[in-house]
Amino acid sequence: MANFKIPIGPQHPALKEPESFTITLNGETIIEMDMRLGYNHRGIEKACEERSYIQAMYLVERVCGICSHSHSTCFIQAVEEIAGLAIPARAQYIRTIIAELERIHSHLLWLGVAGHEIGFDTLLMYSWRDREVVMDTLAALTGNRVNYGINTIGGVRRDISKEHLAGLLKTMDILEERTKYYIEVASEEITLIQRLSGVGFISHEDTVMLGAVGPTARASGVDRDIRRDDPYLAYKDIEFQVITDTHNDVYGRTLVRVGELMQCYSMIRQLVAKIPEGPVTVKAPRKIPAGEAFSRYEAPRGEDVHYVKANGTDKAERVKIRAPTLANLQSVARMMENNRLADVPIIIAAIDPCFSCTDRMIRINDTAGRRKETISWQALRTHSLEWYRKQGVDFKDLNAKMRQRMKA
Amino acid sequence: MTNEEKIKKELLERFGFSTEQIRVARERRVFLEVPHEQFRRVFEHAVNGMDFQHLCTITGLDDGDTLAFVYHLARLDGAVLSLKTRVPKASPVLRTISDLFPGGMIYERELADLLGARVEGLPEGNRYPLPEGWPDGQHPLRKDWKAEMLDGVYPKEEVKSHG
Amino acid sequence: MAWSLFNLLIFPGFLFLFVFGLAMEFVDRKLYARLQNRIGPPWFQPFADFVKLAAKEDIIPEEADSVMFRLMPAFALASVVTAFFYIPLWSTQSLFSFNGDLIVVIYLLTIPTLTFFLAGWHSTSLFSMIGATRTLTQLFAYEVPLFMAILAPALLAGTWSLSEMTVFYDQHPAYAAFNIIGLIVSLIALQGKLERVPFDIPEAETEIVGGTFTEYSGRFLAMFRIAIDIEAVVGASLIAAVFLPFGLGLGAAWGFVFYLVKVLAVIALLALLRTVLARLRIEQMVIFCWRIVAPAALFQLLINLILSGVLRP
Incomplete structure (x- = not known):
């Protein structure tokens, strides 16, 4: 053929x-x-240059829907370093707790997607059901399921109460039990192992040469983890193992991620036990003095790096973001060689790609000469209510009915 | 002597830099500015002689008359060496580092698209990240670039007829 | 004449199969959902899906062979419905019967797979063509074991007619126990025939979008969907008739209840199978079929060959 x-x-x-x-x-x-690549570029780096630091922080948080905390923390770490701000210890711990919860949520999500790519939808349904537990916890702690918005320059915006911390420990118990089950599935389910082992092989040397990061690299025996090598937040206060594997294939990448989940639970338990009392924020200046900083962060997908250059105003001179997926994508071509078409989805999925992270830059506004109009939030709401009324749906009515229902 | 000071000392002694060129920002962070002629030699030494075997990324900066490029190199012990070099904006020519870091190609393509750097020795390949048909000479990350510069140039009319 | 027409169109013909097929699709989907911790669809969902599809626009790609593209769904549907008439359902007598109908039924059940191949091939889309090739590759892998597994009980019964086979096993119900390997083999083969996990390789959506059916829409897709639903019922009925010949002599009412239970059991087993397994790769599937399933079927054939000498001198 x-x-x-x-x-x-x-x-x-x-x-x-x-x-x-x-x-x-x-x-x-x-x-x-x-x-x-490049279909998802949204001009975030350029847009950051035109926004104040606090605005830029919220924008950077939206680089990625899954590792949002990773990006915003990585960014403000750089900003705080330039400004010379010392963050209260409690704020560091809270950021670390959210970071690890995010890792749990991301790895469980990945497990489901991986299952779906190899036609094992049951795994998808199970792991995403368990992921809801983390999502609910994140919502309880920060107010949001994604894009948590807990960071602010100089600390965090919300404290975590004692009750929440106690609840967190219970959540960890539930998730640990579930993860043990997945480890069992990963080591016993025959079709799963057949579909994963030997697929997407990449040697240790190639992984290093192509600059892969995170679980992708660690599954090829690259013992590299920013949390241990270049400690930030509260990682130097807690003990954890860096999970590596020498399968060098998709199966290894699965084992690394599931292993990391188990580490996350133990890390969160330590963080909850050690979290110090105190304030959660210090006052941050609006204008950041001139300077530059380079910040690294172990996102769920690997090393995330941000470079910030400040020029003494309230806007950044330059913000450079390199998401982990861009570093990992280089090795995908190598992983594909001599595999089969059926393995393409799982090989791509195995680096846990996040393309919206990877692509950030393009046009800011629509210039094709279409009608442009700014509608205020309130006007938009009125407009939509009016539109529905014309269609025969009256929300005022519905609200009243709903209230009656609630009473009854 | 701390790690950072060791890095600083080695670079100072080997290449005779002045102390202003090199800056230890904090634990594990060293910034160094190198004249463009010397860059390749220093870069190679950092990679092969000092064990900085991981290229985090390359940042491009528009500094008015010059374009600056910062190569962030990391080592397994967590130290990061940021090597900065400058080229004139009028002829922004760089030599590729993809022979040392094949994975760095994508970062160089990004510099070429977004800042208009000309990277010599970069293998042929798809552009990144701008789309096909993007007008020549427009580099969004340059400070003088405005979105209005695309008016009437991009997207072209025939693109719309597909919709 | 009128009675035959009634048989063909209404009971146990097309209308009955249509409703029964949709009901079994519901059972399958609901079980699959419940096993995955989901709520699952309401009972009328398969029917609603069918109506929705049938009401949609039919799009035929310009490049495609328009005649083949339209004909294939009808062929698939017709062949599975025809196969049903030769299978004894709740008594030892099928609607039509002749010596050798067993072979005809197996062939009629191969036709839908061939139409999938032709439909995919004539769609001329890249994804459809890959799907079509996979359909055919897969067919060669499971068809031979299925043949052998179903012929083995016939060998023991000493007849090529399904009706006479059921008569034989109705008289000697214990003999059905000898065919247990064949039962397992044909369950696996049926799963492959229906192109469901772990054998949904020809339409693996994460790899080749929709495989053979990528270009299909509207009524034609609805027809294919209902053909597959009916194929599931017919396949399950065939397995029930050949391997589970119980409760056939109890009269129409009880016979029908038994028949329903048997088909439900087969459908439930198939749903369980697709819940606990991941999709195989095409070459893994072929290897699995030739190294494990085919030898097992051959073994069954051998057992029955010896048994027929011993038990039926």
Whole structure:
């Protein structure tokens, strides 16, 4: 059979975000892969230059929907370093707790997606059900399920109460039990192991050479974890193991992530036990003195780096973001070699790609000459209520009915 | 002597930099500015001689008349060396480092697209991150670039007819 | 004449199969959902899906072979409905019967798979063509074991007619126990025939979008969907008739209840199978079928060959 090319993306059921992989196949075997990125660029780096630091922080938090805390923490770490702010210890601990909860949420999400990519939807349903527990906890602690908005320059915006901390420990017990079950599944379920082991192989040397980070690198025996090597937040106060694996394949990447989940639970228990009393924020200046800082952070997907250059005003001179997926994507082409078409989705998924993290830059406004109009929030609301009334749906009525129901 | 001071000392002794060029910002963070002619030699020494085997990323800066490029190199012990070098904005030519870091190609493509750097020796490949058909000479991360500069140039009319 | 028409169109023909197929799809989906900790669809969901699809626009790709593209869903539907008439359901007598109908039924059940292949191939879309190739590859892997597994009980009964087979096993119910390997093999093969996890390789959505059915929409897709639903029922009925010949002599009412229980049991087993397994790769599937399933079927054939010499001198 002659070689032919098959497009995976920009729109494809296996990818939850638009990126384009063109795969040259011989029968079912992959010959080579070509990658085209950039469909998701939103101009965040440029936009940060036109916003005050606190505005930029919220924008950076929206770089990614899953590792939002990673990006905002990494960014303000750099800003705080330039401003010379010392963050209260309690705030450091709270940031660390949220960071680890985020890792749990992200890894459980990944486990489900991985299951879905290999046609094992039961795993998706199970792990996403358990992920809800973390999401609820995050909502209870920060007020949001994603984009937690707990960070602020100089500390955190909310304290965590004693009751919440106690609840957190209970959540950890539930999740630990569930994760043990997944470890059992991962080590016993035959079709799962058949679909994962030996797939997406990348040698230790290639992993180092191509600069992979995070669980992707650690599954190829690269013993590198920013939390241990370049400690930030409260990581130097707690004990944890860096999980590595030498399977060098998708199965190894699964084991690393599940292993990291177990570490997360123990870390959160230590954090809850050790969290000091005290204030959660210090006053931050509006204008940040000139200077530059480089900040690293171990996001769930790997090393996230931010570089911030300040020029003495209340706006940053330059913000550079490198999300972990961009570093990991380079190794995907190598992982694809000599695999089969059926393995493409799981290989791509195994680096836990987050393309919206990776792409950040493009046009800010629509210039195609379409009608542009600014509608205030209130006007938009009135407009929508009016629109529905014309369609025969009256929300005023509905609200009244709802209230009656609630009373009854 | 701390790690950072060791790095500083080695670089000072080997290349004869002045102490203003090199700055230890904090624990594990060293910033160094190198003239462009010397850059490759210092970079190679940092990678091969000082064990900075991981390229975190390359940051491009628009400093008015010059473009500055910061190569963030990391070591397993957590130390990060940020090597900065400058080229004139009029002829922003760089030599690729993709021979040492194949994974760094994508960062160089980003510099080429967003800041208009010309990277010599960079293998052919898809552009990143701007789309095909993006007008030549427009580099969004340059300070003088405004979104209005795209009016009437991009997106082109034929793109719309697809919708 | 009128009675035959009634049989063909209403009971136990098309209308009955249509309703029964949708009901079994509901059972399958509900069980699958409950096993996954989900609530699952309401009882009318498969029917609602069918109506919705049938009401949608039919889109035929310009590149596609329009005649084949339209014909294939009808072929698939017709062949599965026809197969049903030769299977004894709640008594030892099927609607139509002749010596050798067993072979015909198996062939009629192969036709839908072939139509999937042709439909995918004539869609000319890249994803459909890969799906079509996989359909055919998979067919060769499970079809032979299925043949052997179903022929083995016939060998023991000494007849090629399904009705006579059920008569034989109705007289000697204990003999059904000898066919247990064949039962397992044909359950696996049926799962492959229906292209469900772990054998949903031809339509693996995360790999090749929708596989053979990528380009299908509207009524044609609805027809394929209902053909697959009916195929599930027919396949389950065939397995019930060949391997589970119990309660056939109890009259129509009890016979029908027994029949329902048997089909439900088969459907439930298939739903369980797709809950606990991940999708295999095509080459893993082929290897699995030839290394494990086919030898097992062969073994069953051997057992029955010896048994028929011993038990039926």
